[in-house]
Amino acid sequence: MTPSQKRERLAMSRPLEGATGKTGTWRVFRPVVDKETCNACGLCATYCPDGVISDDLEIDLTYCKGCGICANECPKKAIAMVREEK
Amino acid sequence: MDTIAEIPKEEYVLKCSSACAGCSDSLALRYVLKAAGPDTVLVIPACCTSVIQGIYPNTAFNVPVYNIAFGAAAACASGMSNAFRAAGKKTNVIVYAGDGGTLDIGIQAMSGAFERGTDFLYICYDNEAYGNTGMQRSGATPLGAKTTTTPTGKTDFKKDIDGIIAAHNPPYMATAAAAYPQDLFKKVQKALSFRGPSFIHVLAPCPPGWRYSTEKTVEMGKLAVKSGIWVLYEREYGKLTMGAQSKVAMKKPIPLEDYLSPQGRFKGIDPKNVEILKQRIQKNFAKLSAEEAAS
Ligand SMILES: Cc1ncc(C[n+]2csc(CCOP(=O)(O)OP(=O)(O)O)c2C)c(N)n1
Numbered sequence: 328m329t330p331s332q333k334r335e336r337l338a339m340s341r342p343l344e345g346a347t348g349k350t351g352t353w354r355v356f357r358p359v360v361d362k363e364t365c366n367a368c369g370l371c372a373t374y375c376p377d378g379v380i381s382d383d384l385e386i387d388l389t390y391c392k393g394c395g396i397c398a399n400e401c402p403k404k405a406i407a408m409v410r411e412e413k
Numbered sequence: 414m415d416t417i418a419e420i421p422k423e424e425y426v427l428k429c430s431s432a433c434a435g436c437s438d439s440l441a442l443r444y445v446l447k448a449a450g451p452d453t454v455l456v457i458p459a460c461c462t463s464v465i466q467g468i469y470p471n472t473a474f475n476v477p478v479y480n481i482a483f484g485a486a487a488a489c490a491s492g493m494s495n496a497f498r499a500a501g502k503k504t505n506v507i508v509y510a511g512d513g514g515t516l517d518i519g520i521q522a523m524s525g526a527f528e529r530g531t532d533f534l535y536i537c538y539d540n541e542a543y544g545n546t547g548m549q550r551s552g553a554t555p556l557g558a559k560t561t562t563t564p565t566g567k568t569d570f571k572k573d574i575d576g577i578i579a580a581h582n583p584p585y586m587a588t589a590a591a592a593y594p595q596d597l598f599k600k601v602q603k604a605l606s607f608r609g610p611s612f613i614h615v616l617a618p619c620p621p622g623w624r625y626s627t628e629k630t631v632e633m634g635k636l637a638v639k640s641g642i643w644v645l646y647e648r649e650y651g652k653l654t655m656g657a658q659s660k661v662a663m664k665k666p667i668p669l670e671d672y673l674s675p676q677g678r679f680k681g682i683d684p685k686n687v688e689i690l691k692q693r694i695q696k697n698f699a700k701l702s703a704e705e706a707a708s
């Protein structure tokens with residue numbers, strides 16, 4: 328057994344998107360951005376705890392947990408939290 | 414306020430951790446890792462941050478992480494830092510630990526590492542209780558807060574861990590809050606520029622633990638600073654500088670009740686305790702501003 332194969336026997340996890348599952352399924356309310364009102368200040372992306380808002384301010388709904396921080400912090404009140412249909 | 418543009422776009426927590434919706438721990442960690450960059454190892458004792466990484470053999474964290482026993486983080490980081498430096502590597506060694514792992518069980522290993530001058534950064538994200546095991550009180554829980562082990566409100570004060578760290582005279586120490594990510598980012602960068610031990614204490618409001626709704630996490634951190642119950646400052650070779658937001662709060666604090674009342678953990682708090690907390694806010698401001706004036 329080579330040293331690197333031996334090391335593989337350690338409990339070592341590897342980075343992977345979706346390592347904790349598709350957290351978007353947790354959502355009760357979904358953030359919906361009104362592009363007309365949004366001034367692209369980027370504060371929603373700054374404060375999103377999970378970093379699911381991209382540079383071009385698209386929200387990745389596969390992972391967005393629906394916490395509502397983006398809506399609460401938006402200075403233009405451009406984000407509405409809309410109840411998910413089950 | 415700094416422009417957001419100077420903060421790297423790279424995310425070192427891949428979408429996404431399994432932290433509760435609206436978690437400050439994950440918000441703060443985003444900016445800690447943006448400031449530290451890829452040549453970093455995190456040392457994490459048992460806490461929420463150990464479980465939110467994901468399930469073996471996968472992890473959401475895209476930097477090396479050493480998960481270690483609850484009381485041992487700073488001891489592990491000491492050995493790791495010495496080994497890196499002996500190998501001529503500048504790799505950042507960062508302990509990212511909860512308040513229980515810092516103020517309570519990890520304190521002796523941490524004190525030892527600060528005394529030995531270990532070249533590392535110790536970050537305590539403070540959600541003011543043992544979050545991962547269901548919100549038992551810790552040394553960081555404030556007076557009057559309900560936890561599962563203080564069902565009628567804590568009868569002791571929050572431990573002054575910053576005073577304890579200051580007594581070790583580290584080159585750099587600071588307080589920060591997840592609600593002010595640009596400020597946190599700058600402080601982490603600064604802390605890592607010093608050789609020797611540095612410490613950052615980050616206020617990390619926790620929606621299920623503090624019993625407020627998830628969208629209020631950033632708001633809660635800002636209310637803590639504006640009411641003065643949390644003071645932003647840094648101490649560089651003993652010279653204290655209070656943050657601009659806290660200077661405003663010292664002159665004209667918002668009512669403490671604005672911070673307490675949205676939180677279920679303070680529901681029904683004895684008004685006498687509210688008065689005591691207010692007096693302590695004033696005393697703390699007086700102490701810090703006297704130190705700032707003298708240094
Ligand atoms: C020696 C030992 N005692 C108890 C535990 C159980 N335990 C795991 S995490 C934790 C609470 C950690 O609290 P804190 O450090 O504040 O981090 P948080 O969970 O709040 O993020 C406890 C009690 C443990 N893992 N090891």
Ligand code: SF4
Nearest residue numbers: 365366368369371401
């Ligand atoms: S915070 Fe509001 S205004 Fe700013 S980019 Fe986000 S949605 Fe647009």
Ligand code: SF4
Nearest residue numbers: 375391392394395397
């Ligand atoms: S609801 Fe929460 S998780 Fe979803 S985009 Fe807004 S801040 Fe991010």
Ligand code: SF4
Nearest residue numbers: 432433436461544619
């Ligand atoms: S319990 Fe609190 S600190 Fe822990 S993951 Fe949930 S929100 Fe974050």
Ligand SMILES: [Mg+2]
Nearest residue numbers: 511512542544
């Ligand atoms: Mg804690």
